[in-house]
Amino acid sequence: MTFSNSLELLSFHWVVYTIYAFMIISIVAWFGYNLGRKEKAKSIVRIPFYGYMAFLVIMGVGHHIFTYNAIPWVSQDIMRHNIKPDARYNIEVDNHKWRLPKLPIVVQCGQTIAFDVTSDDLTYGFGLFRQDRTMVMQMQVDPGHNNDIYWTFNHNGDFDLTSTEYSGPKQYDEEGNDLMFVKHFMKVVGCEKGGKQ
């Protein structure tokens, strides 16, 4: 199982967590109901203590093993210093203003792009969003450091950019409009429907 973009991952996450949430609420509700009953309820399953502990360990560690194998950007992130990107874009930000390359950035399907973002003053964020506002990816932009992220684009799209970290109210105008929002920051082209090349 591999997620080819954040939408697939977030949908999967939504379903799994919702099932879990209903499960834990139901268990405690059932538990509470039976605590008050005069006739003692028989346990549906007997949970051995060490079995439960083992389950928690497996869930805690297994979650990371699963995501490492199923989410492609994890290993790409860790190994990025050994990867040669198809293109690199250097972006600067200062006083709530981006210094950007010529827009829109056009990326071919399947290309791995390096974004290298530096801040001259405050901590910002660098986040790409689809037209329906769902997030493609983001990173923090720490001032005085190189903040680089490698991303492989597997789906066509038209992405906007904004700062994902609060850097003071000057990011907005008096009406509350985001001044760091860049419409149509980049386009991904050349993918087939469903995200294949």
Added chain:
Amino acid sequence: MSWKENLVSGTNFDPDSLNALQKVTLRAVVMAFLFYGLVAIEGMIMRMVETGKEVAPIPEMFFHPDHFFSIMTAHPIVGIFGSTYQLVFGAFTFLVPYLTKKPLYSIKLANWTWGLITAGTAMAWFAAFAWHYAPLYTLYWPLPVDTRQFSEVGGIVFIVGVALIMFGTFGFIYNIYATIFARVGVHKDKTTKELLISGFGVDGMLNLMNKLRGKPPYSKEPALALPVVAIFRGTVDTFLDAVVILGAGILVLIYLIADLGGLHWDMNAIDALLYKNWFWWGLDLVADGLVLIYVAGSWYLLATLITGQKLFMENVARAALMLELLVSWMVWSHHLLSDQPQPEMMKLISGEMVTAFELLTQGLALFITLVTLWKARPLKMTMELKYLLGGLVGFGLAVPAGIIQADMGLNRVLHNTQWIIGAHVHIAIIVGLYMTLYSAVYVLWPIVTNNTKLYSHKLSNLHFWLHLIGGIGMGAFMGMAGLDGMLRRHLYVHGEFNPLMIFAAICGTMLLAAWAIFLYNIVMSVGIKGLVGIFMPAKDPTPSYGIDEELEPADDPAFAK
């Protein structure tokens, strides 16, 4: 009794019958719930703003970024310090002497504690209100000293307010440890070493090891009761956290004062990433140390008080609290998974692997509490039991939500979204922590108020359901918006994430209504006279509860010796 009589005089509450320990406890609790109301109103204003100008029936000024983010800055300060800290500190100031059967070290210091925290919270709030000082609670360097955006005076008032809160916190810490280590009463013959061993849970660990080796237990009767051990352990994190926050405050203060004096120091002299690591190490001790350890201890106490039975697997629980303390010192990197210059090994080990241990420690606390309750059934479904179960649900939801996001893959699309603050933080605090604390309030109510009759059990039930459904609902809708890409520290003024934000606002309204009902119920129980009486000097200076007359240790020559 007429409604008016109830409002003025309460049911049968007599503030003059309270001793000094009871009064100082109630003062902190009253302030905590007043601040809770303020924080709920602030939260509702922000929730309304997020529904958009076209929908929200609130004044235009709240949509201005200066105003909106100053509310967002004050909100966690009032919520965490003004309300949660006060409630927890108030409860523990009562519980430690009560459980150890010793007098509190100093009533005076306890009064200073709630007074300083109240004054500090009010100052920090005022800085946000009057000067729109808005660097948020994260204080990411160099934003708090960015005088292009914020007034120096506002910043100084804010930081002095936070410093007062931290001084109050130190007062609480000193009082708790001085009480625990006081060799009076049942601890007359204990050595400091024995109390330390018990406080850190080493006796529990040695008991476990001896059991495995077939030897008799190291200690059949540990020096400190398990809830006191949790308070002892959690207070270590409270101290470290206060040191870090105060340190950051001093740094910010120095820069702001210099700026006011015309010296414009280079903000880049401080490494933003190093500062972030240091600050998050301290801040995270509130969430992953203090809260989780204090909560585990509170669950154990509540389970034993509600059932009247011994805690299931007590030695394991003692040992686990030690593990939780060590884990809490090593997990801060999960806040920096999206910081690319952060070393990958720190992300992997601290951010992912050690953080995953919290699933184990909190899961263990949940298991022990549930089994203790289960073994004692049938139990009457009292308010305290209901709230305890609500608290368990809250952490049952919020802790896995936190573990999920503490992952390099998911953090890339969840960091700084409403998922973090909704599904994880707000459910942990509002449902998990507060429902646990409400359970403690109901357990302690007859003890601290000398058996005052509660005005209405129907209202208590209504409060419970509104709080539970409102809390889970608000967190869930915020979380869903987060999955749809809604950021947490961002201003949306056109209802971009409706209808989810409308649903979240409806649930937020339920929370606010729940608080109003709770407050009404309490005021009608103690009466306005009683409420004022809580803040009047106590006629009975006894600094303990349930033991024969004791000298306050600070005034006791034997204690000084």
